[in-house]
Amino acid sequence: MRCWEEFHLNGYYNTSMQKLAAATGLQKAGLYHHYPTKEDLMRRVMEFALDQFRSYVLAVSTELDLPPEQRLEKLLRRHKKLAILHRRGCFFANIALETGREGLFNEVLKTGMMDWADAVSKILSEYMPAGAAQSEALRLIMEYEGAVLFYKLTAEEEHLEAFIHRAVTNLKRASEHSISLKQV
Template sequence: MPIIGGFPAGDFHNSDQVPTFTNQPIGKMPKTKTSREEILRATWAEFHRTGYADTSLQQLANAAGLGKAGLLHHFGSKEGLMRAVIEFVDNWYGDNVLAMVDEPGTVEERLERFLRRHLHFCQLNDGGGCFFANMILETGVTGQFAPTLQNFHAGWEAAMIRLLSERFPAEEARERTYRLFADYQGSVVLFKLYRDPVHLERLVTRSIRGLQHPI
């Protein structure tokens, strides 16, 4: 099945589109940025590829097609831009990835579609990994973006508990959600380390099979 490429929400519109995984770069951003959303998409890509600290204001301005003064006019500072990007990505993720769990289908079908879509998200921007996890690891010491990043985890946790509660008692659904979060983060780290998508495929298979076994 072909890869679903690019960032726009339309790429993920049809729930029957289930991407496979690849070790090739995917998800290049458009060059023309004329709106706030386009600026956030473009700078998101830069932060996703190289992280917060290693992405210069000049890189961000170039990606946005603006001068540094123009970028600062919109967001005030690099930190202000990062906050706006995290909020934008969190909203985008909720609408285009987490929403999968509330679509029709069995628990197994919805979990697989969700995982594949999420892991495709982790492959965007030259295999950048989980954008949220990257930012948590990089800025966790200072906690400067912690409240916004916690929103991502809270939304992810709530969606998974809601899905798994259709099959398991509430406490078991919560524990399974905790284990799934840890498992997928580890799998994405291995994917980034070895550039081998087999770690993503194994996570999907393991997660679906795990629904049939006690914990």
């Protein structure tokens, strides 16, 4: 959906229905034929974004033919590709911080974040207990979101690249540790 790109580029409040209409090739009234309000349209856009996110990024976590380290790296790298596209960062984080206090879209946003955490946790859990994998996944996502923030501020991809490297290295260390445990 073209509306997604528009919201992603300019945020919720700084995107008018006129802009959205122009982006879709419709007139404003045409847009209102499909969606009753701007808020409602945004909700649909977010569900669309969530679907895209699931099928393009999170789906990597179930590619069981790859070893966990490579799966994690592939997943993160896909997310990075989205983030550096037009230097937009993470759609969910952007909207979350912009509309965070009123919590207009918090439910969908929470779902997206938790799905993300689950996907990463699934990968990690091959090398560590479920509980540890879950909290480590959450921690990784936090660190990643911070890295995206720095990337948006400085335009240096290095922040993202360094994060991916840290994450994968950590997982490799955990892998060695889990193997050595099994050998005992």
